[in-house]
């Protein structure tokens with residue numbers, strides 16, 4: 001990994017640029033895909049499956065026999081692991097349920113919020129270069145807890161673990177389509193794929209751009225969750241082999257991934273770089289990882305204050321603090337998708353099984369977005385009830401304000417009751 005020593009603040013922006021293609025270029029590629037699915041429906045889905053994924057789709061919907069067979073194609077160990085992950089993710093997301101409180105703002109005036117699962121949701125499960133069945137749990141479990149009535153799943157992969165995890169989450173509508181065309185299918189609906197109100201899920205740049213484009217047409221999305229990234233802040237208490245392993249764990253996702261190492265210790269950076277070479281040499285996805293490492297850097301900084309400023313600017317999807325007093329220092333982080341503390345908290349734990357959600361904002365979107373949670377799958381509807389006495393207490397205030405806005409009918413709706 002390139003080493004950048006003591007950069008000036010004016011260099012941060014260039015230094016922290018993501019390797020993703022220009023969004024305008026990707027949108028130009030994706031917009032015609034969306035249009036064809038919108039206007040031609042299933043015919044376009046079949047064409048794109050053939051040209052992008054090299055599959056001739058007999059049936060766009062996953063056959064029920066494949067779903068039923070899935071369990072028998074997986075090892076007992078893998079099924080056990082999936083169940084353990086399911087339990088932890090369920091526990092963490094179930095705890096996010098909140099009991100709405102009824103608040104009496106004035107005597108006789110009561111307001112509250114009721115929580116409702118979004119009726120129809122679509123989840124995208126990446127499957128271009130790896131079948132991310134863990135993402136099924138990350139999206140299917142909160143949808144299940146939220147009580148979403150219809151959950152549609154699209155993925156270009158037919159890996160049995162995706163089907164098995166989907167069954168655990170009660171998802172039965174599975175479509176074997178990927179990329180921007182899958183996002184379009186869920187956004188507009190086709191003869192086969194049902195239209196949904198909100199689309200969730202990570203994916204490559206085409207998937208992410210498609211989500212952002214359909215969002216402009218009024219379809220809700222979770223957030224831009226594109227190519228994976230991790231930043232590691234390591235001091236001399238870190239273990240260089242652990243740090244290198246964490247960097248490679250995200251670099252192996254794809255050529256457009258980016259990883260960042262920030263340290264006040266030149267010795268640590270050099271040791272991590274050596275470890276990277278050793279570990280990369282035996283990594284099956286070395287081709288992806290080494291390309292991603294070309295887009296990545298190790299940055300040597302003077303002190304912790306500068307390290308934290310850089311990391312907050314970068315707003316990494318994942319931030320690992322392999323430093324002393326990690327929890328205390330994490331209080332000073334205000335821009336990151338998910339934080340991992342200490343030497344024994346690999347980012348992979350959050351990817352699979354600790355309980356937190358791995359669908360997280362990339363490309364700096366962690367400055368304004370949170371990762372997926374139970375909240376992402378629900379709407380909160382406000383409810384209020386005012387008694388005959390309550391309107392006497394509140395009425396004067398409303399009339400005063402409505403008349404000042406020159407909206408007499410608003411004022412009358414109160415006066416008539418008083």
Ligand SMILES: NC(=O)c1ccc[n+]([C@@H]2O[C@H](COP(=O)([O-])OP(=O)(O)OC[C@H]3O[C@@H](n4cnc5c(N)ncnc54)[C@H](O)[C@@H]3O)[C@@H](O)[C@H]2O)c1
Pocket residue numbers: 029052053125126127128129130132135156177178179180181202203204205206207224225226227228253254257317358359360361362
């Ligand atoms: N941010 C997160 O929370 C998160 C979580 C998991 C994975 N990810 C990211 O998801 C991505 C998965 O990517 P992937 O490619 O393996 O799978 P994917 O399922 O996202 O994309 C595969 C699809 O891309 C389409 N495609 C491929 N080349 C294309 C082209 N030239 N033009 C138009 N469409 C094309 C194809 O239709 C294919 O089905 C990785 O970048 C990974 O880092 C992010």
Ligand SMILES: N[C@H](CO)Cc1c[nH]c[nH+]1
Pocket residue numbers: 132134135227228229250317351358359360
């Ligand atoms: N690291 C990815 C989120 O950026 C999630 C994932 C799934 N499987 C492995 N990793």
Ligand SMILES: [Zn+2]
Pocket residue numbers: 228249250253351
């Ligand atoms: Zn990962």
